[in-house]
Amino acid sequence: MRCTMRPLSVIAIAVLACPANAQIRASEPATVTQTIDGTKITMQYSRPRARGRETLFGSPDVVRWNEVWTPGANYATTLEVSKPVKLEGHPVKPGTYSVWMVVRQSGEWTFVLDPNVRIYHMFPPDSSDRQVRFPIHPHDGPFTEVLTWSVPEIRADGGTLVMQWGRTRVDMQVEVEPSLRITMDEADALPYLGEYTFTRNRRAGATVTSKFFVVYEQNTLKGYWEPDDAYYHHFALIRIAPDWFAPGVYDEQGRIYEVYRPDMTVEFKREEGRVMSLEIRMDNDFVWGTAKRVH
Amino acid sequence: MQHPVVRREFVRVAFGAAAALLIPFRTTRAMSAPAPHPTPRPGITAAKVLRGDQVGNDPKLAAIFDGVRTMPEIVDGIGCQCGCAASEGFYSLLTCYEGESAMARGCAICQGQGALVVRLHRDGKSLDEIRRAIDAKFG
Numbered sequence A: 001m002r003c004t005m006r007p008l009s010v011i012a013i014a015v016l017a018c019p020a021n022a023q024i025r026a027s028e029p030a031t032v033t034q035t036i037d038g039t040k041i042t043m044q045y046s047r048p049r050a051r052g053r054e055t056l057f058g059s060p061d062v063v064r065w066n067e068v069w070t071p072g073a074n075y076a077t078t079l080e081v082s083k084p085v086k087l088e089g090h091p092v093k094p095g096t097y098s099v100w101m102v103v104r105q106s107g108e109w110t111f112v113l114d115p116n117v118r119i120y121h122m123f124p125p126d127s128s129d130r131q132v133r134f135p136i137h138p139h140d141g142p143f144t145e146v147l148t149w150s151v152p153e154i155r156a157d158g159g160t161l162v163m164q165w166g167r168t169r170v171d172m173q174v175e176v177e178p179s180l181r182i183t184m185d186e187a188d189a190l191p192y193l194g195e196y197t198f199t200r201n202r203r204a205g206a207t208v209t210s211k212f213f214v215v216y217e218q219n220t221l222k223g224y225w226e227p228d229d230a231y232y233h234h235f236a237l238i239r240i241a242p243d244w245f246a247p248g249v250y251d252e253q254g255r256i257y258e259v260y261r262p263d264m265t266v267e268f269k270r271e272e273g274r275v276m277s278l279e280i281r282m283d284n285d286f287v288w289g290t291a292k293r294v295h
Numbered sequence B: 001m002q003h004p005v006v007r008r009e010f011v012r013v014a015f016g017a018a019a020a021l022l023i024p025f026r027t028t029r030a031m032s033a034p035a036p037h038p039t040p041r042p043g044i045t046a047a048k049v050l051r052g053d054q055v056g057n058d059p060k061l062a063a064i065f066d067g068v069r070t071m072p073e074i075v076d077g078i079g080c081q082c083g084c085a086a087s088e089g090f091y092s093l094l095t096c097y098e099g100e101s102a103m104a105r106g107c108a109i110c111q112g113q114g115a116l117v118v119r120l121h122r123d124g125k126s127l128d129e130i131r132r133a134i135d136a137k138f139g
Helices: A002-017 A186-192 B004-022 B059-070 B093-097 B108-122 B127-138
Strands: A028-036 A039-047 A078-081 A085-087 A090-092 A095-102 A109-114 A132-136 A139-155 A158-176 A194-201 A207-217 A220-226 A235-241 A244-250 A256-259 A264-271 A274-282 A287-293
Touching (some): A028 A139, A028 A158, A090 A132, A109 A158, A186 A274, A244 B127, B108 B127
Antiparallel strands (some): A028 A039, A078 A095, A085 A090, A085 A158, A207 A220, A244 A256
């Protein structure tokens, strides 16, 4: 029965997915969603095209100077954030906001987030203390035919939100709330520090033994193998529970770029209160390797 | 030293693809929001959980299913963090282990949570301690 129902289900889904009122629009709708460390950031907007218009900003027919303009078309562009963020250092609470820019011929523009959404672009909101407002700095960029919101740069703690249209580009730094604390007080790190003999059980009964060190560097508990592991190098041990740590690997600039949670968990074991060994377990809880304290 | 995660990702993707074909569709939600832990249902049993020898030739997977069968009252108090908690008929991690098409047969997260619950319960940890461990690792 399942074999016959599944193709029918696929066809049904395909039919239902067809829009009931397909329409060609000058400014087609789009959605950009980016998740960073569990914070979901969504821009929903309509995308006007340049359509051969040489001047977009400052044109009486497109975006006039000193206009309160939604960076999109039709209904106001919206920004939705699932958790608190900072935009250009300004706190933004979780929620959905209509997005506006006060565009000026020279100097900085003003970025405005208004709690009222579903506003047509011709009716920008008045200033209010419920808005988030801060200066932004437009600059020249490569020509972009269709107004585009994007997140071209992502870090562990945020990214860059960019609006481009024509030869104008606006970059805004987004900071998200970290889900984990990377650093650790030295006193808390002390029980784990030392040299361990690491053993990894491989298939067919073979074992690989190496030295494993737990050290305290740059206010962070770190581990590394000797000889050096070409992938992990010195990796952060990020506490997720008492005596449990998730490995965080660094890029060449020394910034965390990935935390292996739940992929790997380093579980330290105590004997009479003293940390004596550890296990590295995978997300399926199987033991990937073990280590015993030497010093 | 071989980097394990790349291989694991491949296995997970392969399992996921197979599961999509073999397991009835279940609505999922984002993993970022941990599921709350349910209250174990009084009198719950593992009657719907397959024995290890019924889930294939993987002895590790078989051990997890057999372990879950010994402690349904604990597994029933754990919310699943794989994204299946919003699906119809879901109650707890135990749901993931129930039936011929149990999601845990192909979902590495369900398997990992089940294995962790079994290990910690055998180590004498309380349900609250197990919940905290699940949240720390998978939440």
